[in-house]
Amino acid sequence: MLRIGILTDGEQLSAWAFEMLSKIQEEGYGEIVLIIENQTPKSSGKKSPLLYRLYRAIDRRLFRTKQDAFSLKKISDLPNFTAQKMEIWPVQKKYTDDISSTDLDSLRTWDLDIIIRLGFRILKGEILRLPKYGVWSYHHGDNRVNRGGPPCFWEVMKGEETTGSILQILSEKLDDGQVIYRSWSHTDPLSVQRNANRVFWKSCYFAPRMIKKLSFLGEQRWKEEIQRLQDSPGDYTANMYRPPNGGVMFALWVKLWVNNGLRIVKEYAKKPHWEIFISSKSNKVEVKHSDEALHSALKPIKNSILASNFTPLISTNTSRYYADPFVVERDAKTYLFFEDYDKKSQKARISFAEWKGSQLDQVCPIIEESWHLSYPFIWEYEGDFYLIPESAEAGHLYLYKAESFPNKWVNVGVWFEGEAYDPTVHYQDDKYWLFVNQKSHQACSSFDELYLYYSDTFLNPTWVCHPMNPIVSDVRNARPAGKIFANGKLLIRPAQDSGKFYGHRIKLQSITALSKDEYQEETVDMLESDFSPTIIGTHTINSSENYLVLDGYSRL
Structure with a gap:
């Protein structure tokens, strides 16, 4: 010791x-x-200048925390x-x-x-x-x-x-x-x-x-x-x-309140809205692995995304929005699962709809609880489909099994004890790896730190906390942004970059070491929100054999 x-x-x-x-x-x-x-x-x-001390005293009083x-x-x-x-x-x-x-x-x-x-x-x-x-x-x-x-x-x-x-x-x-x-x-x-x-x-x-x-x-x-x-x-x-001295502090104080006043007015006038975009992979260039340095290895993926003809799936119901898309192809049909958010109640359920190739079919709610649900991670195990939505508000992760895919799901029970944001599963070396964001302290942000757990089994798992936790402590690339995927010899973990604001852009992290006692990754590229002129942010990317889906953030 x-x-x-x-x-x-x-x-x-x-x-x-x-x-x-x-x-x-x-x-x-x-x-x-x-x-x-x-x-x-x-x-x-x-002793600090008087105006600085006055500002700090007022700031502490106005923004006192529990x-x-x-x-x-x-x-x-x-x-x-x-x-x-x-x-x-x-x-x-x-x-x-x-x-x-x-x-x-x-x-x-x-x-x-x-x-x-x-x-x-x-x-x-x-x-x-x-x-x-x-x-x-x-x-x-x-x-x-x-x-x-x-x-x-x-x-x-x-x-x-x-x-x-x-x-x-x-x-x-x-x-x-x-x-x-x-x-x-x-x-x-x-x-x-x-x-x-x-x-x-x-x-x-x-x-x-x-x-x-x-x-x-x-x-x-x-x-x-x-x-x-x-x-x-x-x-x-x-x-x-x-x-700062008095003159500088006064100028900083005025600038702070003016900038924040303008920001608050802008945010009040234009409310946040998310929508889903889909593109057929038939529009894409072929992705091939290159033996070049890692920082350039993902350029084919990035370039193909930027060149894609994305179709926005706009809801006619402006009281709701759709985000966190996951796409599954089965029996020659394509299904999208997503967060279905009610702006009035500020709570979401999980819904799905079939993609008909040019339009989205009727949206059908499939999982609704008394707590907020989002990020409907889909996993296929021994021929059955399971859904693991984010349910951090409930303090647990619940596992749902498809009794009749895609529209009937049953709660199998608690799958992971504890708060977990954007749960993402990966299978490697005979182990199930669970990536989740967690708060180190309840006064902290859920965007900052990524934790890793592993289990030998998918059903009734016994989760072991990785000794290097948290494996990432950086708001710019911690929180998961979709399924982990392979690109040639690279294993890519999409991650949210919320440094500028929540849902700003997606970083592509190459996992270079993953074992029971080691984890390493590095940023190899990033996806900006420039696939649509109206979008200012994106924070989830997923794909199936024939389709790529993203979400986009705007202020209406």
Whole structure:
């Protein structure tokens, strides 16, 4: 078990940090043996400008959240807390807290594997090399985009699509250490408080995950794993940000409210609408595998999609819309299954309709529950069809079997326990692999993190959590966007890119490693929403032998 020390500025911690330490204790891969408490904590810089402080106070009040990541808790209230406390009076300079040689000698006797920094100011010198695996520290921002602070502030003010967050092993240079975890979330367009609350809650699981990976993989494989996260050699050139002065803050504040006012008016005037598009593969160029580099291997698919003659399946009932299409061909007939959404109740059922080659037949509801249903994933097993719709609102995944395909389905029972968004099944190496998005914390977004489970059986499965979970932590390519498919030697997982907004576009992820203890993928291409002039987004793609289906997002 790894021995862990915690750097703090006192007895109290923010709720997100308390949750992080609780998770470390709960999982049992690391033991918190020492609290290293700063007895003379100081601010890391001069007092922030008045207008900035006023804005933050108003923002916190207006956008107060029930699950506040920054509420205070006592570290001694941790479950099964047995750690010893070591009091330190650091040698304080203008921006740094230096640890004396006497205190360093005392720390060495604890034989710490990891120190997690939750207090003190900038650290330099021998303390950074004292624990076996370094001093771990959070930076709530993408250090390739901005360094310094305030956390999660400039992304909102500058209208950036995503807000990054990292866990790094500290080095002598500020925000330039070895990154061991990266993640991205959609930036809240209106509130720094809400933006920071989501990011901090999500980031609290980074350290427990990396401790678990280190224990599971061993030192050598763990180092190889984190090496893949490193950028090209050289210093980061991102700007060093600080709280804005009064004039800049006033301009930012005005711009924020004007932009959001215009956005809200536009969204109120034009409501979101989804529709389904279908194209015959007879219109497509032949797809052949190329031995070129992976980044160009999918160009034939992308080009053929863009060249396709897509037919929009527009509902005459404007109170509903259709999305998440899945297509099945059987007995010389083509059926589309999809989310059938009622705009008034804001709840969806699963419906189907037959595609007649030039038009869609009558839409028939087939599954309706008291909870919202979407993403009707279809799977054929031993001659029977099964449907696994998203039912995250219910807190379970249910399996439905076709008693009479395609119009009569029965609920077989709970197939997966727990919240699961856009469930996607893949069979490989005698195992069933289940890809689902899940929230690491209920205050977080369902778009950010992809989890993987596997089972030896399809019916009555026993799901095993993949040790690398979440296998993706990036709003730009986490959430599933349709069935996994093969393209030559490539195995492609369609993924939603919701960095700009929900349903922006689809990324094509090449799965390069899939086993019980390893998962890797990389982006090889992306599908924009330019297959129709009225569409501004797309988030599901599926195909059958003769047809390709997509959905499209617009504002009517």
